[in-house]
Amino acid sequence: MSTLEILGSLLKEGLLVTVSLTFFSAILALVLGFGSGLARMSKSKIIWFIAGTYVELFRGTSLLVQLFFIYFVLPMFGLRMSAMVAAVLAIGLNFGAYTSEVVRSAVQAIDVGQREASVALNMTRQQMMRRIIIPQAFIRMIPNLGNQLIELFKSTSLVSLITLTDLTYQANVLNGSTLETTKIYTLLLLIYFVLAWPLTKGMNVLERKLTEGRF
Amino acid sequence: MFDFQYAIEIFPTILSALRITISATIVGFILAFVLGLVLAMLSRTKVKTIATITNGVIKFIRNTPLLVQLYFIFYVFPSFGLTLSPFVAGVLGLGIHYSTYLSEVFRSGIDAVPVGQWEVGKALNFTQKQTWTRIILPQAVPPIVPVIGNYFITMFKETPLLSAITLVEILQQAKILGANSFSYVEPITIVGILFFVLSYPASLLIKQLENKLNKKYQV
Numbered sequence: 001m002s003t004l005e006i007l008g009s010l011l012k013e014g015l016l017v018t019v020s021l022t023f024f025s026a027i028l029a030l031v032l033g034f035g036s037g038l039a040r041m042s043k044s045k046i047i048w049f050i051a052g053t054y055v056e057l058f059r060g061t062s063l064l065v066q067l068f069f070i071y072f073v074l075p076m077f078g079l080r081m082s083a084m085v086a087a088v089l090a091i092g093l094n095f096g097a098y099t100s101e102v103v104r105s106a107v108q109a110i111d112v113g114q115r116e117a118s119v120a121l122n123m124t125r126q127q128m129m130r131r132i133i134i135p136q137a138f139i140r141m142i143p144n145l146g147n148q149l150i151e152l153f154k155s156t157s158l159v160s161l162i163t164l165t166d167l168t169y170q171a172n173v174l175n176g177s178t179l180e181t182t183k184i185y186t187l188l189l190l191i192y193f194v195l196a197w198p199l200t201k202g203m204n205v206l207e208r209k210l211t212e213g214r215f
Numbered sequence: 216m217f218d219f220q221y222a223i224e225i226f227p228t229i230l231s232a233l234r235i236t237i238s239a240t241i242v243g244f245i246l247a248f249v250l251g252l253v254l255a256m257l258s259r260t261k262v263k264t265i266a267t268i269t270n271g272v273i274k275f276i277r278n279t280p281l282l283v284q285l286y287f288i289f290y291v292f293p294s295f296g297l298t299l300s301p302f303v304a305g306v307l308g309l310g311i312h313y314s315t316y317l318s319e320v321f322r323s324g325i326d327a328v329p330v331g332q333w334e335v336g337k338a339l340n341f342t343q344k345q346t347w348t349r350i351i352l353p354q355a356v357p358p359i360v361p362v363i364g365n366y367f368i369t370m371f372k373e374t375p376l377l378s379a380i381t382l383v384e385i386l387q388q389a390k391i392l393g394a395n396s397f398s399y400v401e402p403i404t405i406v407g408i409l410f411f412v413l414s415y416p417a418s419l420l421i422k423q424l425e426n427k428l429n430k431k432y433q434v
Contacts, residue, residue, distance in 0.1 A: 196278035
């Protein structure tokens with residue numbers, strides 16, 4: 001097989017899964033991260049405890065173990081799902097736990113004067129969070145969220161181990177049938193780099209744009 | 216559903232594979248530490264080409280998945296005459312991958328040392344090497360110990376990836392047990408618990424250390 005044919009086969013079979021997996025699990029992680037990050041600052045002990053348990057549990061074990069647990073163990077309890085759903089769930093839950101810490105630390109880093117100002121303006125707690133705290137905290141989160149996104153993108157390669165046809169899985173299939181090992185894995189590394197690099201650069205640009213004249 | 220009898224039965228087998236997991240973590244970490252320090256110093260040299268190449272290598276490694284790097288080391292290196300055992304390939308992949316992360320940490324630590332400290336080295340007529348080992352590094356490393364510790368835990372949690380290159384660490388052992396008995400519930404649950412039981416207390420310990428250091432350096 002020529003280099004071009006290998007490249008074509010990798011991209012044709014695997015790219016869509018890798019990209020859509022990154023997209024959907026990033027959204028899930030963001031939602032879970034914001035939810036649990038804010039919940040960990042809640043005054044309600046129950047909410048605080050649930051959010052804390054979720055975060056520590058998913059940060060304390062490996063993503064691959066979580067992936068296997070969701071894909072191989074949950075069906076034994078009657079929860080059967082496709083490899084794609086299991087992958088989005090595992091990656092989303094795992095990175096949600098890390099995002100939770102990013103959200104929490106950014107919110108807590110907001111100057112106490114901002115809270116006092118909202119109280120002085122007679123805002124409700126909800127108004128304060130929505131109009132004053134979150135918009136400022138979000139800008140602080142951008143660099144960390146960017147790093148998380150790159151890590152998440154790279155971790156999608158793990159789904160090849162639960163037989164989901166992403167770039168890495170397709171490379172393994174090709175390797176099994178053509179034995180062009182050097183070409184295949186070199187190309188695979190390059191594809192990941194070419195995809196991740198603009199993501200890194202893009203987040204840097206976004207960060208600069210948003211923080212202009214702020215700090 | 217969850218068969219405790221069976222779980223107790225297989226526990227020792229999984230535990231015996233923990234030795235591999237832990238030694239891969241430790242050897243990989245030592246490699247990452249040393250290589251990370253070298254990369255951090257190389258990326259700061261005055262020789263422009265070396266610094267550029269080092270930064271390029273760091274960027275490339277950081278922007279590609281560890282799993283693919285492991286495949287590359289394990290499957291591609293042999294075609295260049297370098298056949299490695301799963302353990303060596305795994306440790307090499309883990310060490311190289313995380314050295315790029317640690318190099319950033321070292322760099323931040325080194326950057327935090329005031330410029331005046333370099334001038335002191337010059338004023339005292341220290342050689343370049345003496346300045347690094349006696350003045351800069353002793354001040355640069357202690358404040359970043361917690362961050363380095365967190366990377367140690369992260370690496371520990373990444374070791375299951377080595378199962379993909381056929382190393383029998385705890386996850387691979389669990390999969391083998393699961394395949395034999397057609398029940399993945401107990402072995403994979405045990406692996407999850409083992410990871411949590413080891414990494415959670417470690418992370419609490421590091422948090423404590425961080426608080427202590429913050430007080431000491433008044434960050």
